[in-house]
Amino acid sequence: MGVEGIGASVVRKEDRRFITGQGRYVDDVKMVGMTYAHFIRSPHAHAKVKGIDSSEAVKMPGVVAVLTGQQIVDDKVGNLICGWAITSKDGSPMKMGAWPAMAPETVRFVGQAVAVVIAETKNQAKDAAEAVVVNYEELPAVPDIKAAIKPGAQQLHPEASGNVVYDWHLGDEAAVKEAFSKAANVVTLDLTNNRLVPNAMEPRAAIANYDQAEEHFTLYTTSQNPHVARLVLSAFYNIAPEHKLRVIAPDVGGGFGSKIYIYPEEMVALWASKKINRPVKWTGDRSEAFLTDAHGRDHVSKAEMAFDKDNKILGLRVKTHANFGAYMSLFSSAVPTYLYATLLSGQYVIPAIYAEVMGVYTNTTPVDAYRGAGRPEASYLLERMMETAARQLKVDPTELRKKNFITQFPYQTPVIMAYDIGDFHASLDAAMKAIDYAGFSARKAKAKADGKLRGIGVSCYIEACGIAPSKAVGSLGAGVGLWESAEIRVNPVGTIEVLTGSHSHGQGHETTFCQIIAERLGVPLSQVSIVHGDTDKVQFGMGTYGSRSIAVGGTAIVKAMEKVEAKAKKIAAHALEASESDIVIENGEFKVAGTDKSIALPMVALAAYTAHNLPEGMEPGLKETAFYDPTNFTFPAGAYICELEVDPGTGKTSFVNFVAADDFGRLINPMIVEGQVHGGLAQGIGQALLEGVVYDGTGQLVTASFMDYTMPRADDLPSFQLSHTTTLCPGNPLGVKGCGEAGAIGASAAVINAITDAIGNNKLEMPATPGRVWHAIHG
Amino acid sequence: MSTVKLTVNGRAVAVDVEDRTLLVQLLRENLNLTGTHVGCDTSQCGACVVHVDGRAVKSCTMLAGQAEGCNVTTIEGLAKGDELHPMQAAFRDNHGLQCGYCTPGMIMSAVDIVHRHGGNLDEETVRHELEGNICRCTGYHNIVKAVLDAASRMKVAQAAE
Numbered sequence: 001m002g003v004e005g006i007g008a009s010v011v012r013k014e015d016r017r018f019i020t021g022q023g024r025y026v027d028d029v030k031m032v033g034m035t036y037a038h039f040i041r042s043p044h045a046h047a048k049v050k051g052i053d054s055s056e057a058v059k060m061p062g063v064v065a066v067l068t069g070q071q072i073v074d075d076k077v078g079n080l081i082c083g084w085a086i087t088s089k090d091g092s093p094m095k096m097g098a099w100p101a102m103a104p105e106t107v108r109f110v111g112q113a114v115a116v117v118i119a120e121t122k123n124q125a126k127d128a129a130e131a132v133v134v135n136y137e138e139l140p141a142v143p144d145i146k147a148a149i150k151p152g153a154q155q156l157h158p159e160a161s162g163n164v165v166y167d168w169h170l171g172d173e174a175a176v177k178e179a180f181s182k183a184a185n186v187v188t189l190d191l192t193n194n195r196l197v198p199n200a201m202e203p204r205a206a207i208a209n210y211d212q213a214e215e216h217f218t219l220y221t222t223s224q225n226p227h228v229a230r231l232v233l234s235a236f237y238n239i240a241p242e243h244k245l246r247v248i249a250p251d252v253g254g255g256f257g258s259k260i261y262i263y264p265e266e267m268v269a270l271w272a273s274k275k276i277n278r279p280v281k282w283t284g285d286r287s288e289a290f291l292t293d294a295h296g297r298d299h300v301s302k303a304e305m306a307f308d309k310d311n312k313i314l315g316l317r318v319k320t321h322a323n324f325g326a327y328m329s330l331f332s333s334a335v336p337t338y339l340y341a342t343l344l345s346g347q348y349v350i351p352a353i354y355a356e357v358m359g360v361y362t363n364t365t366p367v368d369a370y371r372g373a374g375r376p377e378a379s380y381l382l383e384r385m386m387e388t389a390a391r392q393l394k395v396d397p398t399e400l401r402k403k404n405f406i407t408q409f410p411y412q413t414p415v416i417m418a419y420d421i422g423d424f425h426a427s428l429d430a431a432m433k434a435i436d437y438a439g440f441s442a443r444k445a446k447a448k449a450d451g452k453l454r455g456i457g458v459s460c461y462i463e464a465c466g467i468a469p470s471k472a473v474g475s476l477g478a479g480v481g482l483w484e485s486a487e488i489r490v491n492p493v494g495t496i497e498v499l500t501g502s503h504s505h506g507q508g509h510e511t512t513f514c515q516i517i518a519e520r521l522g523v524p525l526s527q528v529s530i531v532h533g534d535t536d537k538v539q540f541g542m543g544t545y546g547s548r549s550i551a552v553g554g555t556a557i558v559k560a561m562e563k564v565e566a567k568a569k570k571i572a573a574h575a576l577e578a579s580e581s582d583i584v585i586e587n588g589e590f591k592v593a594g595t596d597k598s599i600a601l602p603m604v605a606l607a608a609y610t611a612h613n614l615p616e617g618m619e620p621g622l623k624e625t626a627f628y629d630p631t632n633f634t635f636p637a638g639a640y641i642c643e644l645e646v647d648p649g650t651g652k653t654s655f656v657n658f659v660a661a662d663d664f665g666r667l668i669n670p671m672i673v674e675g676q677v678h679g680g681l682a683q684g685i686g687q688a689l690l691e692g693v694v695y696d697g698t699g700q701l702v703t704a705s706f707m708d709y710t711m712p713r714a715d716d717l718p719s720f721q722l723s724h725t726t727t728l729c730p731g732n733p734l735g736v737k738g739c740g741e742a743g744a745i746g747a748s749a750a751v752i753n754a755i756t757d758a759i760g761n762n763k764l765e766m767p768a769t770p771g772r773v774w775h776a777i778h779g
Numbered sequence: 780m781s782t783v784k785l786t787v788n789g790r791a792v793a794v795d796v797e798d799r800t801l802l803v804q805l806l807r808e809n810l811n812l813t814g815t816h817v818g819c820d821t822s823q824c825g826a827c828v829v830h831v832d833g834r835a836v837k838s839c840t841m842l843a844g845q846a847e848g849c850n851v852t853t854i855e856g857l858a859k860g861d862e863l864h865p866m867q868a869a870f871r872d873n874h875g876l877q878c879g880y881c882t883p884g885m886i887m888s889a890v891d892i893v894h895r896h897g898g899n900l901d902e903e904t905v906r907h908e909l910e911g912n913i914c915r916c917t918g919y920h921n922i923v924k925a926v927l928d929a930a931s932r933m934k935v936a937q938a939a940e
Binding site: 015016018025199202252253285286287506507676678680682712717720 | 820
């Protein structure tokens with residue numbers, strides 16, 4: 001490893017602009033003649049739109065237009081789509097309710113847009129919005145899963161009888177039945193995975209501009225995947241053909257999944273910019289983020305696990321209800337199915353698994369992938385189950401896990417996944433050592449003497465990243481491929497630009513990806529730059545989510561580099577009159593092995609572009625492209641252990657220690673990897689202790705601001721103690737697995753297991769607020 | 780409309796704004812100082828923190844008119860030319876930022892924290908003091924490290940002056 005190559009914790013290249021206030025986010029962009037959009041949103045969870053009177057509003061100062069849902073339907077802008085087709089048990093396709101960008105007839109969640117005011121200033125748009133009168137006829141609302149599936153419940157969509165989107169299953173029901181019939185012990189568990197709001201700190205925003213002469217649109221948007229946005233806007237929403245639409249996602253202030261999707265506001269801004277022939281800017285406020293950003297999680301599950309007399313797992317049966325909200329968001333259908341049930345084997349040998357998932361509509365904000373997406377739900381269920389089982393079977397929870405760990409790889413689970421590699425004993429041992437697991441009982445006794453209830457909780461997670469070979473996901477219903485592209489441009493002076501279809505919105509790609517180049521060529525990071533986030537610059541790409549950027553995007557870069565190096569070696573060999581096979585690359589030079597003959601990269605690059613003396617038949621230039629389709633998921637895994645104290649008088653939880661031992665394969669930049677883990681842990685702990693969406697019985701979102709929805713703050717969290725164990729991923733040349741979501745996937749079970757251990761009561765739901773914990777202690 | 784006269788990053792400015800204009804709007808929209816961010820609408824997140832007469836203030840919670848005659852420093856005014864403020868350098872060196880959106884407000888709050896506490900900062904105090912700044916990316920771990928690191932750097936810098 002060089003000082004800036006693979007494995008070096010170099011500080012981030014992108015930081016200087018962020019720490020000096022020079023970052024360029026969507027809302028920082030201004031265009032000549034720009035107008036401002038303000039949406040008029042439904043205050044009702046379920047209602048008919050009987051009429052919209054904008055006659056007073058259009059007369060107000062600065063108002064350019066008031067546009068309604070009926071107009072966008074009349075102009076044939078497409079309805080929002082869900083891009084992953086799931087088939088029910090009975091073979092029927094999932095039931096899609098129509099979702100227009102603004103509602104012409106029926107609103108189905110609080111915050112759904114019915115009209116938009118466009119004005120010269122933001123304040124003028126807001127003022128005029130107050131003067132638009134919408135006449136609603138309220139309908140009964142379905143606020144949660146229980147209400148949705150109740151016989152005779154109010155129907156949301158005519159297409160979905162009983163509010164059921166699909167009734168899906170995975171696994172072998174008969175084998176599970178057989179396993180349970182032989183069980184010495186059966187452990188059951190009912191649990192809820194609480195609904196969360198992603199809350200990236202930058203609210204969503206969009207600026208659309210229509211160039212009438214060229215019939216061309218430009219969209220600046222807060223997106224994790226600008227090319228996917230362009231594809232969907234073009235192919236499904238009829239905004240413009242792809243070559244007439246440029247999508248730019250500049251600096252983006254966090255995503256966590258919520259900025260994968262193409263939202264109504266982006267569609268309306270584009271459509272409106274053509275209608276009024278001026279740029280249209282929309283910047284959401286935090287209240288709009290709470291109401292309209294896709295929420296995460298929201299499962300209710302019942303699980304049963306069968307054990308033999310030696311405490312070996314025989315089978316697992318899971319029944320889950322998943323709340324999709326009022327409409328099917330872009331990738332929502334895949335989250336509680338192929339990203340959830342496929343992970344129900346966890347780190348364990350479970351010979352038989354059967355999962356049933358029923359997805360339902362409710363009059364709430366649509367739900368889609370949020371950091372982890374299905375995998376946190378699987379991990380939480382399984383790891384609470386293991387802890388519950390250990391207590392019921394009266395064995396140490398780490399012993400029960402170790403007894404059932406998968407130790408032979410590759411390992412084919414009964415639920416599709418084929419784990420390529422891992423060492424689950426190593427990570428659990430590392431975490432136990434880090435927290436001094438052996439010394440816990442003495443610490444617990446001491447805490448008891450001080451009037452505190454001390455608990456320890458373990459969570460051994462595995463997840464699936466990269467999101468898989470395109471052919472595999474296609475066969476499971478995905479509407480897109482999940483490869484990634486890279487283009488390497490070596491300029492005539494030897495500097496290098498790496499164009500990637502991945503998108504960085506906090507992950508540090510501008511540094512990590514450069515380190516791959518630095519490692520291979522031995523050039524300084526300052527000589528390399530990363531280009532991303534603009535469909536006019538980068539040919540194509542699938543964006544960043546599912547912890548895929550290094551495993552898939554990074555591998556595409558390696559593949560493109562291999563082509564660049566092969567050509568450069570030919571040029572160098574020609575110049576040095578040596579054999580191509582004797583050329584080695586060191587410290588930015590092409591050397592003839594075993595001699596002092598060499599040529600520096602800039603001279604090779606220059607030769608490629610002057611083309612005065614290239615090998616016979618070689619094309620000029622030094623630029624290569626690669627499209628890389630992964631051969632499998634990658635499988636990061638690890639063990640988290642949380643030690644905490646509960647004050648029995650108040651129910652308040654205080655952290656004593658939180659240790660994480662992760663296996664992400666090879667680390668390119670350990671500093672950045674640790675930062676990703678810290679952030680993920682914070683979101684997992686937030687889910688466990690603080691965060692939870694509350695709707696009232698009429699479908700009003702009660703937790704619609706930072707005053708009401710508890711975000712983790714600095715004094716809610718401990719410092720984390722991290723370590724790494726390593727098994728290199730055999731599926732890609734970098735040996736990497738991905739690290740973006742692990743913390744959020746593994747942390748919540750560790751926290752809840754620790755609290756339930758402390759208080760001696762396993763009946764506890766997330767978020768485990770002091771009130772809930774107090775009641776769990778005192779009844 | 781009113782004319783508000785104030786000093787921003789050492790430069791005297793006079794800006795015509797609607798009376799309801801917030802200080803953050805004046806900075807971002809009238810002066811194009813877009814380093815100061817807006818992350819919420821309830822004065823909770825702290826992305827908009829600037830210094831007004833040397834004190835950390837949430838600029839979404841102050842009318843532009845209230846800043847009449849004040850000396851305002853934003854994130855753009857913190858470094859001395861190419862030389863980063865020790866807090867900026869500490870955030871970079873400790874990986875105290877990821878998406879960068881909360882970062883300007885974090886840094887401005889953190890500078891104020893160090894000014895008020897001098898060298899007497901520990902992890903618990905920093906965590907408590909940062910309660911008004913929300914970060915969704917870092918889990919605060921490296922932000923806390925950065926603030927403590929900067930506090931010692933600022934002490935050294937002060938001693939050298």
